[in-house]
Amino acid sequence: MENLVLSKEKLPEMLTEIASKYALFGPIEENGFTSFKHINNSQEINLDYLLTRISPKSLIFQQTETLFTFNKGKEVKVNTPKTDEAKRVIFGIRPCDARGYSILDPVFEGKKEGDYKDPFYTKKRNRSTLIGLSCNKPDLNCFCTSFDDSPASAKNVDILFTDIGEKYFVDIVTEKGKELIENLSKLFSKASEENREVREKVEQDAINAITRHMNTEGVVKKLDKMFNHDLWQKTAMRCVGCGICTFLCPTCHCFDMQDEAILKEGARIRVWDSCMYPEYTMHASGHNPRPARMNRVRNRIYHKFSYFPKNDKIFACTGCGRCIDYCPVNIDIIDIIAKVKEAKT
């Protein structure tokens, strides 16, 4: 891994350079909260944020996306929309959110021969270069370290920036990252041993600042014996079914497909959906396999901590803490897994 440094005053120039060749996305503050948006001017970027409220999964797996358009006159025609072909750079993504993409990849890109690939996701993913930004000050509910990750993890990004005071320490992780930096090399200088030591210290301090931990050891096997445990009913008593935990989660990927049409033409659109809603599984016959909130709370936890590990060999949680921060009734996923560990079966 190659290491460079970039002095902070050169950041605007770097971003301007990148924006001239790539579609640049980064955290922007709007109406009091930050989210990842297309950036025209480097001044817009807000790097004081920790986590965007809506996870940047929305850049790759869009909240709404046109799957195809149709004419429904006498002669029906269907057309796949032209996708935006521009190469993208996503700047300032946190290590946990970048890991979210890696968790979603097998879902949308398929894992074995014969699996379907989602071209909308795959295309955006392949032409995105990720410049991560380490977290110097993790938040109250951050627990990425519980998943063998770190606030300064370079595992799921192409380039990682770490704030070391006057400068950013820059890890060039992948070929893609190298390519991006090549044209900008005049802005960077070689990292010194001292720079590296500061970077290590920033990482260690950040790790130490994380106070919450989820112990997932043995959870998959334990859950196999807990489908009928009263923990789900107890948890569900508090849940109001708002679904915000799933919308904000970087690994939730359920979607609905709906038609929007006027007289002669229209489109089939996909929109994020949530397994926390009763309509989600309702059959047209009236039968509903997950009629009660208990069924839906249970499905959410099992999907992340049993089904995902079984199917994709990974827990579908990055430890970002969003679902804990924003649940209106303080349902806490760390707490739930702790109760799973404790439960008598």
Next chain:
Amino acid sequence: MTKNPYQPMLATVIAIKEEVGGNRAIKTFKLEFQDEKVKENFNFLPGQTIMISLFGIGESMFAISSSPTEKRYIEVSVMKLGKVTNALHEMSVGDTVGARGPYGNHFDIEGWKKKNLLFIGGGIGQAPLRSLLNYCLDNRNEYDNLEVIYGARTSEDICFKEKFDEMQKQQDVDVHLSIDVQEEGWNHFVGFVPANLQRLNPSPENTIAITCGPPIMIKFVIQNLLELGFKENQIYTTLEMRMKCGIGICGRCNIGNVYVCKDGPVFSYDQLKDLEGDM
């Protein structure tokens, strides 16, 4: 753009048969793909499903109810229930629909050769069984006894009635019909499908039982089959969950860690008995 799996192919409705009238109406739609190449090459196996689109309305998943031995068209048999199915029932010959698929796994038509097949269906659940049954009839020498147990709420609700009559006449299939409550002129069994099964007491010897129908029927049929001595791997069923993508991505159709759209819809009881999930 690599192939867009959400974009349906176009098909023309070339025939419509009214199977059942009234408020639980069922119609069978014969569909022909508009693209000549697709029409020639579309291949599937009994048990597989297809996603039918009505543009501006939406999509629904159906079992392909025709047999793969019938070339150049496919059929779906649809019960009128909600938005898409109501609109489908309004369609006329010559109209265009979208179709994508075939999806999912299939019945083991190779592995079941030289065996007796026992079909146990209820209501619209006969649709996937019809594909398999017609396939077996078109390859009659490959299979031993074929026996059908089928029930509906009333005699009016019996789906594919003429086909059953025809099969009974030809006597190469044993057909046992039932309705839930007695009607004048009905001279077959009266009662639920699981009860008819118990009464008929079929032998599990070299037999595969395939059942499809409402969840509650499936449950009791399986229970009775086990009591009759059928082994877990001699019992097959198809499952239904609400679906959107049909290709294992949208996350909607899971029962436990199994996605019915791509890992199903056909399951042996051997697979199902340990599967814990909401269904």
